[in-house]
Amino acid sequence: MSKAIWRFKLMENENTKTPTKWIDCYEYDELNQVSLVVDGTKTLDSHLEICSVGNYIKFESETETYLINKVLTQNGVLETHIDVTCIKV
Numbered sequence: 001m002s003k004a005i006w007r008f009k010l011m012e013n014e015n016t017k018t019p020t021k022w023i024d025c026y027e028y029d030e031l032n033q034v035s036l037v038v039d040g041t042k043t044l045d046s047h048l049e050i051c052s053v054g055n056y057i058k059f060e061s062e063t064e065t066y067l068i069n070k071v072l073t074q075n076g077v078l079e080t081h082i083d084v085t086c087i088k089v
Helices: 029-035
Strands: 003-011 021-025 034-037 056-060 065-075 078-088
Touching: 003 029, 021 029, 029 034
Parallel strands: 003 078
Antiparallel strands: 003 021, 034 056, 056 065, 065 078
16 A cells, blocks of 8 residues: 655745755644645645645644645655645745
8 A cells, every 4th residue: 555745845935945844744634734724814624635836824833824836746666755845925
């Protein structure tokens, strides 16, 4: 059975080369620490549906809101890596 690993790379701005922080989710249920933000308000939406370019998200561990800028996936034999690049708003 294949496993997916989500890595959220938190960036200060689009020109930043190195993330200020990484948030890794190794299990699907760990994605509940991420919420979709609409019109400045966190919604009850969570998990993979929020990981689309252009969505605003907020992490339980962070005070800032982030914009999803890029989503890359890499399939491996045992694991799929999903890299989500987020820019601080």
